[in-house]
Structure formats: structure tokens, C-alpha cells
Amino acid sequence: MEKKDSAKEDFIVIRIQKSRKDEWKRKCLEKKISLSSLIVNSVENRLxxxxxxxxxxxxxxxxxxxxxxxxxxxxxxxxxxxxxxxxxxxxxxxxxxxxxxxxxxxxxxxxxxxxxxxxxx
Missing domain, CATH: 1.20.58 (Methane Monooxygenase Hydroxylase; Chain G, domain 1)
Structure with missing residues (x-):
């Protein structure tokens, strides 16, 4: 039986303006979530x-x-x-x-x- 590994195995590099990144980080701080969580949940339409x-x-x-x-x-x-x-x-x-x-x-x-x-x- 193969054990399912839930570790993060890959990453995505995106290019955005510094001001936009700063704005995303500010939103994450306000919401007390990580930037990865913000992006993944937004893309996947999850809460x-x-x-x-x-x-x-x-x-x-x-x-x-x-x-x-x-x-x-x-x-x-x-x-x-x-x-x-x-x-x-x-x-x-x-x-x-x-x-x-x-x-x-x-x-x-x-x-x-x-x-x-x-x-x-």
C-alpha cells in the first residue's frame, strides 16, 4: 500500500509588480492567512x-x-x-x-x- 505524501513538492514563480505583491501581503496580514493560502484558495474557489x-x-x-x-x-x-x-x-x-x-x-x-x-x- 503506497503512503500518500502531502508534503509540498513543487513551487510556482510568478512575476508581479512589487506594489501588487505588497498589497497581497497586506491583505494576508489583515486576514491572518498566508500568501500561499490566499492564492491557492482563490484559484480553487475555496473559502x-x-x-x-x-x-x-x-x-x-x-x-x-x-x-x-x-x-x-x-x-x-x-x-x-x-x-x-x-x-x-x-x-x-x-x-x-x-x-x-x-x-x-x-x-x-x-x-x-x-x-x-x-x-x-
Whole structure:
């Protein structure tokens, strides 16, 4: 059985303007990825490592926010059922969380659109 070697075996030399190379390196620094990763993933239409990290961070944040919202919805319902009214500050906090949900859903949709567009190529 032949063992598959995943070591880098070859290299590509390209000629570009120094300013363009510097710009690519700057982008890599911002995204915290290597220049090789930027080029290979771009050519192969794959998600960049930084995009994967953003997606995972977003999903984690979204889960935490939804847990808080579920807890607050239950608290608001309990208060409303017991007291037959809701204080203004509680209703304000509840409204703020709902606004945050809308924002997260919009962000989620943009990320999913990006994923789908990358997968369809």
C-alpha cells in the first residue's frame, strides 16, 4: 500500500509588480492567512481560512445570543403572566434583543449567500 505524501513538492514563480505583491501581503496580514493560502484558495474557489473562522465565530455568537433571548422571552412571559403587566425597562431590554436578532439574521444571510456562491462555482 503506497503512503500518500502531502508534503509540498513543487513551487510556482510568478512575476508581479512589487506594489501588487505588497498589497497581497497586506491583505494576508489583515486576514491572518498566508500568501500561499490566499492564492491557492482563490484559484480553487475555496473559502479562506479567515472566512471559516468568521463563520464559526458568528455561529457561536449567534447561539449565545439566542440562548439569552430565549431566557428573556421566558422571563417576560412569566412576568406578564404573574403581574399582568411588563415594566418599561424590561420591555426596552427585550426590544433591544429583538433588534440584535434581526441584525444577526441579516449577517447570517450574507454569510450563507457567500458560502453558496463559493460552493456553486
Amino acid at each position: 479562506q481560512d479567515n472566512e471559516r473562522r468568521e463563520i464559526l465565530e458568528f455561529i457561536e455568537k449567534q447561539d449565545n445570543i439566542f440562548i439569552k433571548i430565549e431566557t428573556n422571552i421566558n422571563q417576560v412571559a412569566k412576568i406578564a403572566n404573574n403581574q399582568k403587566f411588563i415594566r418599561a425597562n424590561e420591555l426596552q431590554r427585550f426590544s433591544e434583543l429583538l433588534v440584535e436578532v434581526v441584525s444577526l439574521k441579516q449577517k447570517q444571510n450574507k454569510i450563507l449567500e457567500r458560502i453558496y456562491s463559493l460552493l456553486s462555482k
